[in-house]
Amino acid sequence: LGVELPLNQVPRLQKMMIKKCNIEGKPAVIATQMLESMINHPRPTRAEVSDVANAIYDSASCVMLSGETAIGKYPIASAQMMSSIVEEAEKDFEYRKFFRSFDFSSKDISTSVAVATVKTAYSSDAQAIFTYTSSGFTARLISRLRPKIPIISLTSSKKTFDQLSFLWGVVPVYHEYKTREEAFNLATCFALSNHYVHYGDTVLVTSGTPFGVRGTTNMMIVKSIGKVAARGKPSKGKQAYGEAIFVLTHEKEYETEGKIVILAHCQAEYEEHLKSCAGIILQNHRDDSASEESAIGISKKYNIPIVVQAESARSLIQEGEMVTLDPNKGLVFEGEISSEEEVLKEVCSSINKKECQ
Structure with a gap:
């Protein structure tokens, strides 16, 4: 631009081209003289x-x-400076405002699925988006919406893997896969190994049906990393493991000792049922602060782990089922949960862990 056009027009034209590239889902790379002064000096100018x-x-x-890196005196410092500027700017980028400004009027199925994926990611507090792509089409559609969370893009094409590196927020993973389940395990192993997600996090999965066919992005799935039975509000306390039991009223006798008690509301009269239990799951509405305060008060008095605002817990968990309560994450897991290292080992056991790092 600076060679072909007057310099005073470059900023306007650069912004216009970036916008048009983004609308079409094409990467826009800004280059030349970005940190020009660092060719000879250890620090850039404020203008740069x-x-x-x-x-x-x-x-x-x-x-x-x-x-700056080809002939400059400070190539490593230049790369580090560029990286730090980008990281700081990305923290301050208005992701949701950018998403809301996007023109959603499209009859294209793939675009509609991409928009729904990002919107659901925000509403479900997902920590990552998984895409399975052969051409990179799915990743490009989602990347142009600039979601705040990483897009873990699994591909079996080396060419696509290289191209995906240019897309905003996309973390490409190169690996062969044949089934949707295998692809999810590979993406999960990579994301856990590199700390993009943790056990219990929600992720969005976007791909196409029939599976593996180019240009068929038509499916979005909300999944959990691990066997999450119910989600609630995070609090403090140690993990608890035990058999789930429903306490429907304080007027009836229940065998709650050493068990995980699930109740819809709580008041002082429930203390007798709760004082010897292993954990408390309160399925209260967020407006029911009285129940929440009462349950938390009992849990503190007897040092009992608790998760509150566990929506639909009584529908999602069966009485008699063995569950693990994790108050710090506000999660209830099916069965017994060990450390995250053991979970990672279990998830990656069926594949070569080094191949997906």
């Missing part, structure tokens, strides 16, 4: 730093160094 950050705020996919 601002220029790099503004490229990120304009939603450019990539910023590129050239002479």
